Amino acid sequence: MSTREASGAEDPIIQNFAQLVAPMAAGEKPIEQWRIGTEHEKLVYKRDDFHAPSYDEAGGIRDILLSLREFGWEPIEENGKVIAMKGDDGTVSLEPAGQLELSGAPLENLHQTCAETGRHLKQVKQIGDKLGVSFIGLGMWPDKIREELPVMPKGRYAIMMDHMPKVGDLGLDMMLRTCTIQVNLDYSSEADMVQKFRTSLALQPLATALFANSPFTEGKPNGFLSYRSHIWSDTDPHRTGMLPFVFEDGFGYERWAEYMLDVPMYFVYRDGTYINAAGLSFRDFLEGKLEVLPGEKPSAADWWDHLSTAFPEVRLKSFLEMRGADGGPWSRICALPAFWVGLLYDQSALDAAWDLVKSWSMEEREALRNAVPAQALDASIPGGGRLRDLAKEVLDIARSGLTSRARLNEAGDNETGFLETLDEIVESGKVPAQRLLDRYHGEWDGDVSRVYKYSF
Ligand SMILES: Nc1ncnc2c1ncn2[C@@H]1O[C@H](COP(=O)(O)OP(=O)(O)OP(=O)(O)O)[C@@H](O)[C@H]1O
Numbered sequence: 001m002s003t004r005e006a007s008g009a010e011d012p013i014i015q016n017f018a019q020l021v022a023p024m025a026a027g028e029k030p031i032e033q034w035r036i037g038t039e040h041e042k043l044v045y046k047r048d049d050f051h052a053p054s055y056d057e058a059g060g061i062r063d064i065l066l067s068l069r070e071f072g073w074e075p076i077e078e079n080g081k082v083i084a085m086k087g088d089d090g091t092v093s094l095e096p097a098g099q100l101e102l103s104g105a106p107l108e109n110l111h112q113t114c115a116e117t118g119r120h121l122k123q124v125k126q127i128g129d130k131l132g133v134s135f136i137g138l139g140m141w142p143d144k145i146r147e148e149l150p151v152m153p154k155g156r157y158a159i160m161m162d163h164m165p166k167v168g169d170l171g172l173d174m175m176l177r178t179c180t181i182q183v184n185l186d187y188s189s190e191a192d193m194v195q196k197f198r199t200s201l202a203l204q205p206l207a208t209a210l211f212a213n214s215p216f217t218e219g220k221p222n223g224f225l226s227y228r229s230h231i232w233s234d235t236d237p238h239r240t241g242m243l244p245f246v247f248e249d250g251f252g253y254e255r256w257a258e259y260m261l262d263v264p265m266y267f268v269y270r271d272g273t274y275i276n277a278a279g280l281s282f283r284d285f286l287e288g289k290l291e292v293l294p295g296e297k298p299s300a301a302d303w304w305d306h307l308s309t310a311f312p313e314v315r316l317k318s319f320l321e322m323r324g325a326d327g328g329p330w331s332r333i334c335a336l337p338a339f340w341v342g343l344l345y346d347q348s349a350l351d352a353a354w355d356l357v358k359s360w361s362m363e364e365r366e367a368l369r370n371a372v373p374a375q376a377l378d379a380s381i382p383g384g385g386r387l388r389d390l391a392k393e394v395l396d397i398a399r400s401g402l403t404s405r406a407r408l409n410e411a412g413d414n415e416t417g418f419l420e421t422l423d424e425i426v427e428s429g430k431v432p433a434q435r436l437l438d439r440y441h442g443e444w445d446g447d448v449s450r451v452y453k454y455s456f
């Protein structure tokens with residue numbers, strides 16, 4: 001999650017609509033400056049009894065964060081408590097129940113991304129050896145009930161946790177029990193952003209299927225392959241989903257700003273404190289009529305904060321964030337950015353991917369998104385056939401995209417190897433969750449705790 005470091009009071013006050021559009025427009029970059037920013041969350045558990053450590057306990061989440069100092073990371077505090085660490089490889093931060101996230105640095109290529117991930121995993125493993133904790137890449141806690149999970153001391157999350165039950169049934173599970181892998185990618189112009197947004201939104205269910213890794217709830221199969229993705233469908237309809245308007249004529253930065261104005265607020269950050277504005281309207285804030293801050297108008301920093309409170313399948317800020325995938329092991333943390341970079345960072349690949357999905361209707365995109373949590377690659381696709389057939393075609397396009405990047409790159413680096421783990425999934429016909437279920441019904445003899453041997 002984005003970690004707030006300073007108050008936005010000194011930022012310019014928003015006076016006009018152009019200032020709302022500015023962050024999205026400012027994201028435009030020439031292709032040489034396109035970067036890859038990968039985020040991944042991991043579940044943290046104590047090795048002796050598999051419990052999720054609290055923030056304060058000995059060898060708990062605070063100690064894990066502070067131990068990163070030995071690798072050069074520096075604390076970021078909120079109300080006198082360390083809640084994140086900053087370093088050359090980006091930010092290590094906390095999701096609501098202590099899921100540990102690396103928001104990696106914006107990097108030039110996938111070799112760097114995968115090396116960054118490897119460094120991070122090595123560091124936390126060394127810390128884990130000292131503190132008796134392990135880290136595992138799954139889409140969701142396989143066994144814990146909500147009440148067993150700790151809550152991290154972060155103002156943003158106190159507000160969100162209070163609000164979630166009012167707007168959906170599974171929002172608290174989204175916060176406390178899930179983990180994801182995400183990648184942030186750039187665009188060169190508004191038209192480029194639109195093509196990338198539409199293509200990646202339509203294909204986001206494919207990423208959900210290929211990375212599906214959350215088949216267990218409270219120790220038993222839950223009937224889904226990505227229960228995490230199902231959770232998002234019952235979290236908060238005002239800030240999630242497949243965004244039909246992205247496919248409408250005229251979509252661009254302005255329409256995105258209008259959408260974000262309609263996303264109910266969570267908070268305003270002032271002088272180190274999160275002021276609860278959950279459910280209130282940013283449009284009222286613009287008029288100085290926010291009931292929790294009467295007479296005050298938002299700054300550019302308030303708007304930037306607000307942009308981070310929408311959670312659709314793909315999200316725009318100053319870059320596009322791919323949000324469909326479950327958490328997973330190192331190989332898939334490298335594969336997720338490879339998949340999207342291959343599809344979106346080469347124009348021929350992007351055109352070919354768009355050709356595959358451009359005739360899909362809104363109902364068809366929604367139907368696919370809704371089928372994928374339970375059916376993954378077996379979901380039906382528009383026009384007939386199964387998602388597994390499309391998967392092969394899309395992976396071929398991603399590979400061709402990565403291959404042409406290699407041609408452009410002076411070193412001729414080939415990044416296609418990072419897709420291999422996805423090729424194996426498609427060839428075997430089994431997504432990660434199906435492999436876990438096979439083990440559960442086979443060698444694990446119904447004991448979900450055996451999954452913990454797959455820690456990093
Ligand atoms: N120009 C860029 N191109 C690609 N990625 C970028 C660029 N600038 C920043 N990023 C990436 O965006 C990510 C931002 O992550 P951060 O956790 O701070 O925010 P967030 O996306 O709001 O959080 P969350 O996804 O948890 O809600 C980082 O991984 C960073 O590298």
Ligand SMILES: N[C@@H](CCC(=O)O)C(=O)O
Pocket residue numbers: 001041095174175178179180228311
């Ligand atoms: N843990 C959530 C939240 C991630 C986020 O919004 O960054 C997920 O798996 O999607």
Ligand SMILES: N[C@@H](CS)C(=O)O
Pocket residue numbers: 001002095096174175308
């Ligand atoms: N990852 C999201 C949802 S919990 C956030 O930090 O806001």
